[in-house]
Amino acid sequence: MNRTIHFVSLGCPKNRVDSEVMLGVAQREGYVHVDDPAGASVIVINTCGFIDAAKKESVDTILEMTDYKAQGSCERLVVAGCLSQRHPEELAKGFPEVDNFLGSSDMLALGSVLRGASERIAVGNPADWLVAAESPRILSSRHGSAYVKIAEGCNRSCSFCVIPDLRGKQRSRRVEDVVREVEQLVASGIKEVNLISQDTIAFGRDLPAEGRPELAELVRRVADVEGLRWLRLFYLYPEKLSPDLIELLAHHPRVLPYVDMPLQHAADGMLRRMKRGHGGKRLYDLVEQLRGAVPNLTFRTAFIVGHPGETAAEFEELCEFVAWANFDRVGVFRYSDEESCASHALLGKVPKRTAESRYKKLMAMAQRIARERNQALVGKTLDVLVEGESDEHETVVMGRHGGQAPEIDGQVYLTGTENLPELPRAGEMVQVRITQASDYDLAGEVVGMSPTERPVSRRVGLRVLPTDNRRLTSPS
Numbered sequence: 001m002n003r004t005i006h007f008v009s010l011g012c013p014k015n016r017v018d019s020e021v022m023l024g025v026a027q028r029e030g031y032v033h034v035d036d037p038a039g040a041s042v043i044v045i046n047t048c049g050f051i052d053a054a055k056k057e058s059v060d061t062i063l064e065m066t067d068y069k070a071q072g073s074c075e076r077l078v079v080a081g082c083l084s085q086r087h088p089e090e091l092a093k094g095f096p097e098v099d100n101f102l103g104s105s106d107m108l109a110l111g112s113v114l115r116g117a118s119e120r121i122a123v124g125n126p127a128d129w130l131v132a133a134e135s136p137r138i139l140s141s142r143h144g145s146a147y148v149k150i151a152e153g154c155n156r157s158c159s160f161c162v163i164p165d166l167r168g169k170q171r172s173r174r175v176e177d178v179v180r181e182v183e184q185l186v187a188s189g190i191k192e193v194n195l196i197s198q199d200t201i202a203f204g205r206d207l208p209a210e211g212r213p214e215l216a217e218l219v220r221r222v223a224d225v226e227g228l229r230w231l232r233l234f235y236l237y238p239e240k241l242s243p244d245l246i247e248l249l250a251h252h253p254r255v256l257p258y259v260d261m262p263l264q265h266a267a268d269g270m271l272r273r274m275k276r277g278h279g280g281k282r283l284y285d286l287v288e289q290l291r292g293a294v295p296n297l298t299f300r301t302a303f304i305v306g307h308p309g310e311t312a313a314e315f316e317e318l319c320e321f322v323a324w325a326n327f328d329r330v331g332v333f334r335y336s337d338e339e340s341c342a343s344h345a346l347l348g349k350v351p352k353r354t355a356e357s358r359y360k361k362l363m364a365m366a367q368r369i370a371r372e373r374n375q376a377l378v379g380k381t382l383d384v385l386v387e388g389e390s391d392e393h394e395t396v397v398m399g400r401h402g403g404q405a406p407e408i409d410g411q412v413y414l415t416g417t418e419n420l421p422e423l424p425r426a427g428e429m430v431q432v433r434i435t436q437a438s439d440y441d442l443a444g445e446v447v448g449m450s451p452t453e454r455p456v457s458r459r460v461g462l463r464v465l466p467t468d469n470r471r472l473t474s475p476s
Helices: 013-028 052-071 082-086 088-094 110-114 163-167 175-187 215-223 243-251 268-273 280-293 312-325 352-375
Strands: 004-010 042-047 076-081 100-102 145-149 192-196 230-233 255-260 298-305 329-334 381-389 397-401 412-415 429-437 442-449 463-465
Touching: 004 013, 004 052, 013 042, 013 076, 013 110, 013 145, 013 192, 042 052, 042 082, 052 076, 052 082, 076 082, 076 110, 082 088, 082 163, 088 100, 100 110, 145 175, 175 192, 175 215, 192 215, 215 230, 215 243, 243 255, 243 280, 268 312, 280 298, 280 312, 298 312, 298 352, 312 352, 329 352, 352 429, 381 412, 381 442, 397 429, 412 429
Parallel strands: 004 042, 004 463, 042 076, 076 100, 145 192, 192 230, 230 255, 255 298, 298 329, 412 442
Antiparallel strands: 381 397, 381 429, 397 412, 429 442
């Protein structure tokens, strides 16, 4: 029997971890991953259903893959993830070519699907899934880096967001379990761990009060894992950060001074409509606090424009805030009017043309700031994690410095490698003197190398289709 499988993973890094678990399940069932869907007996699409653009991309991908049922060797087509969690019956009716539908919590159920022992629609309760250290998983990220999901679900009630419906209430992992997974990853050659969840700042709050851990405790335990070089935090909700966490960001040698904190807006009226639970002053205070306490901070954020009720004056207030804060990375998202969200019922819908104009203006500001930030790095020597050959040119080696998150913040292209005894290998850390800067990418000369302490594990070339604006940031 032909036991080959092809995966397509859409959306955010959290979805990517789920795809990697399904890769592990498939391997456990005796399947071999293939890069070309034309040669796969099973095709799995892990969908995203967060906003309209993501839903459209998921539907387009399903349509693309259905062709292989007729033209390729595909015998089973599986659709999983957030879109099928949200619209299982509609998808099943609209895509008779799809053999099985799994939801956002059904990663392990892929085993039953592959054995032919599953119902066609097997979408479970979204609150049932929480990854663990013992979960089967095959990494697909570039060499040396991995995402680690520390919690699932969300307890917030932001008016524009469907995540609680798609993923359920917050469920945090135990600190010991996260540390055990990081230890396993480091043993396989991982140098950089990126902690992710829907609401990272709320880690542990859902656990029993007695002995309840805080995020700072988790960060310290993970950062102290021997052999780890970089630890990065994603998706911090804009609320007061504990002194212990700020101390770690500022001074721990392996905790990167990198904050990803989606702020969404800055005007009091808009933050109230978005049900963010705070006003604009908190954001000014947070930026001042972090800039003052964390040396060499990289601050990445995201904003939504065109939300119902957004006035011209409120948008200008947002622009003034972005100019004042001088963020290193800014992602901008046009509001997506989701029927199941509270924002859908609000009056004052912003015309698409107006939202597009605001999007372009704010993106232009963000691009200009990013260019200035990068140009300030010319002449500096930075530690760079080598990722391998460039996507654009096979003779060019690329990597990232600590202020560049994987897949979204740009690259460092290495020059002068022809004078080295051997090319830097994926997973190695090298020192690079920056010589050139563009809006998002850098180029620099390798001036020092460090040996690879451990062999780097082989990765699967998972086909990943990031959703709108993923090059800059993602909404949360």
